[in-house]
Structures are given as C-alpha cells and as structure tokens.
Amino acid sequence: xxxxxxxxxxxxxxxxxxxxxxxxxxxxxxxxxxxxxxxxxxxxxxxxxxxxxxxxxxxxxxxxxxxxxxxxxxxxxxxxxxxxxxxxxxxxxxxxxxxxxxxxxxxxxxxxxxxxxxxxxxxxxxxxxxxxxxxxxxxxxxxxxxxxxxxxxxxxxxxxxxxxxxxxxxxxxxxxxxxxxxxxxxxxxxxxxxxxxxxxxxxxxxxxxxxxxxxxxxxxxxxxxxxxxxxxxxxxxxxxxxxxx
Ligand code: SF4
Ligand code: SF4
Numbered sequence: 541x542x543x544x545x546x547x548x549x550x551x552x553x554x555x556x557x558x559x560x561x562x563x564x565x566x567x568x569x570x571x572x573x574x575x576x577x578x579x580x581x582x583x584x585x586x587x588x589x590x591x592x593x594x595x596x597x598x599x600x601x602x603x604x605x606x607x608x609x610x611x612x613x614x615x616x617x618x619x620x621x622x623x624x625x626x627x628x629x630x631x632x633x634x635x636x637x638x639x640x641x642x643x644x645x646x647x648x649x650x651x652x653x654x655x656x657x658x659x660x661x662x663x664x665x666x667x668x669x670x671x672x673x674x675x676x677x678x679x680x681x682x683x684x685x686x687x688x689x690x691x692x693x694x695x696x697x698x699x700x701x702x703x704x705x706x707x708x709x710x711x712x713x714x715x716x717x718x719x720x721x722x723x724x725x726x727x728x729x730x731x732x733x734x735x736x737x738x739x740x741x742x743x744x745x746x747x748x749x750x751x752x753x754x755x756x757x758x759x760x761x762x763x764x765x766x767x768x769x770x771x772x773x774x775x776x777x778x779x780x781x782x783x784x785x
Contacts, residue, residue, distance in 0.1 A: 548598070548600060548601065548602050549602060549719060549720055549721040549754065550602050550603065550719040550720060551602065551603045551604075551605065551719065551720040551721070552595060552600070552602070552603070552604050552605070552720070552721045552722075552723075552750075553604075553605045553606075553607060553608055553720070553721070553722045553723070553733065554583070554588065554591055554592075554604070554605075554606055554607075554608075554723045555583065555606070555607060555608030555609065555610050555723065555724045555725045556582060556583045556588060556606050556607075556610070556612060556615045556617065556618070556621060556725060557580060557581070557582050557583070557610040557611070557612070557614060557615040557725055558574055558575060558579065558580055558581045558582075558608075558609065558610045558724075558725045559575060559576070559577055559580040559610050559611065559614050559615075560575040560609060560610050560611040560614065560639075561611055561614060561639075561641055561642075562611070562639055562641070562663050562664075563575075564663050564690065565784070566690070566693055566694060566697045566698075566704060566784055567609070567700075567704075568609065568700050568703045568704065568736040568737075569609060571703060571704070572703075572736065572737070574609065574736065574737075575609060575610065580610075581725045581726060582615065582617075582725060583725045583726075583727060585617060585620075585621065587727050587745065587746055588621055588624070588625075589624055589628070590745070590746075591723065591745050591750060592604070592624060592625045592628040592629055593628045594749050594750035594751070595628070595629050595632065595750055596628035596629040596630070596632075598750065598751060599631060600629050600631065600632050601631035601632060602632065602633065603632065603633045603634075603635050604625060604629060604632045604633070604634050604635070605634070605635045605636065605637055606618065606621060606622065606625070606636065607636075607637050607638075608722060608723075608724050608725070608730075608733070609736055610725065611638065611639055611641070611642070612636060612637070612638055613636075613638050613640075613641070613642040613643055613647070614642060618651070619647070619650045619651055619654070622634060622636070622651060622654035622655060623653075623654050625654065626653070626654040633656045633657065634654060634655050634656050634657075635655075635656060635657040635658075635659060636651065636655045636657070636658050636659070637659045637661070638658065638659070638660055638661075639660070639661060639662075639663050639668070640660040640661070640662065640667075640668040640670065640671040641664075641668050641670075642670070643658075643660065643668060643670045643671055643674065644670040644673070644674075645670065645673050645674050645677055647670070648670075648674050648685075652684070655684065656684065657684055657685075657686065658682075658684055658685045658686070659686050659688075660685060660686070660687050660688070661688050661689070661690060661693070662687070662688070662689045662690060663690050667687075671685075671687070675687075694783065694784040694785065695783060696781050696782075696783070697781065697782060697783065697784040698734060698779075698780075698781055699778070699779065699780055699781070699782065700734045700736055701732075701734040701735065701739075701775040701776070701778060701779040702775060702778035702779065703734075703736055703737070706782045706783075706784055707782045708779075708780030708781055708782035709780050709781055709782065710777070710778070710779065710780040711769075711776070711779050711780055712769050713766065713767055713768060713769035714732075714766040714767070714769075714771075714776060714779070715766070715767050716732040716733065716734075716766070717731065717732060717759065717762050717763045717766050718763045718766070718767055720732065720733065721750070721753075721754060722735065723745055724738055726738070726744070727744045727745045727746045728741045728743075728744055728745075729741065729742045729743050729744070729745060729748075729753045729759075730742075731762070731773070731775070734775070734779060735775070739773075739775055740762075740773055740775070742756055742758060742759045743756065
C-alpha cells in the first residue's frame, strides 16, 4: 500500500490564478507584484483536470480548495473548474475561500452544486455587496456560507515565513508538510501555504502524479524534520505568528 493510500493530505490547495484584486497588509500580495493583473499566471485547465482526476483516482476524501494567493472568483473559469473537481472527486469536501468581492447571488447559485462550503473573508471596510444580497435573500445566514472579517486574521497573523515584517512567536514544530499539499498556478508543488515565492519546490504536477509528489523522499524528509522541530529550510526557521495593529 502506497503512502498516499493510508495517509491522505487533510488539505489540498490548487491555485488556478495568481491574480488578486486586493493588497491586504497582512498578505505578501502587498509586498510583491506577483498578484498584479499584468503578471497573472493561470493554471492550464488541462493541468487542473489532471490534478483533480489524480486525486479522484486515489479516492481523495478530505478538503480541496482552489486557491493559494490568487482570488479564485477572479478566475472566470471557476464554476466550470469546480464542476470538474466535483465530478472527479465525489468524496472530497470542496471549500471555496474567497474575499467575496466578485461573489453575486447568481454566481453563488451556479457554484452551489459543486461547493460544500464558502468561506468568505471581508478584507475591506464593508461586507461585499453581492455577499450582503446572498445573506439577505437567505434570511441572514446560509448553511454553506461562513463569514468572517480580517480582524481575526490580524489577531494571529502569519508572517508568511518571514515575508511580512511583524514580530512573531516562531514555530517550535510544524505539521503543515505532513498534512497539506499546496500547488501554485505554475503547477509547482510548493513547500506549504506560506511559500508565496515558491522558494521550495518539490516538482511540477505536469510531470508527476499526485501520489508520487506526495510521497517523494525529499518531501518526506522535510515532513519528518519539521514535525520534530528540526527545520532544515531557512524559511521554516523564520516562520511564526504575531499580532498586527
Ligand atoms: S484578498 Fe486574500 S489573497 Fe488577496 S491580498 Fe487580501 S489576503 Fe491576500
Ligand atoms: S514552518 Fe516551514 S513548512 Fe511550516 S508553515 Fe512555516 S514555512 Fe511552511
């Protein structure tokens, strides 16, 4: 039995676009130009399909989300991509994390059959108008929609492995590599959710299967070291959480 067969990632995140319309000060998009429209990279649809079919073939039954540092609903293909993901991975929980800026009742209805949970974070001063209309229409709340504000992020903000200049409590150990798979819009299997700049890449999903990538010896060595707090990578030694105000 392969590693993937008895140890699935708790989270798989696949970025379909690098573009985000916001520049939040707790996000590397405020420091680097990767998220600008002029630098946008979109994952080819064929590669997205290959990844979700690989996951489905492995009976993936944990959480799948179509994001990294781009805003998923800025990608016009998102309803079709998630329909594909739903069909390929019937057992997975599909969770869509979004800033809500592009969400409308019509788009929400289009996405509903594919998405198990919408996690909307308000990054601006006000609730995005489309989100307000969805909630009004549903009588104030919707069972599939969780709403939060950026205040919660600021209370326990990540320094994104040293990319955001805040004082942090450094991690003593880390289980992210053990539990999660993060793939950016280039198809690179990156270290973790904090790896905005793809400073550690374990391979490209265009050239490998999800199973091979997940259980590669190099990746497993980082997994084993990090859960013991034996951080071999410099970015792991600068990674932590602090308050932002
Ligand atoms: S909306 Fe999200 S991805 Fe975009 S800049 Fe803000 S925190 Fe980063
Ligand atoms: S310690 Fe390393 S692997 Fe863990 S979240 Fe930070 S940068 Fe990522």
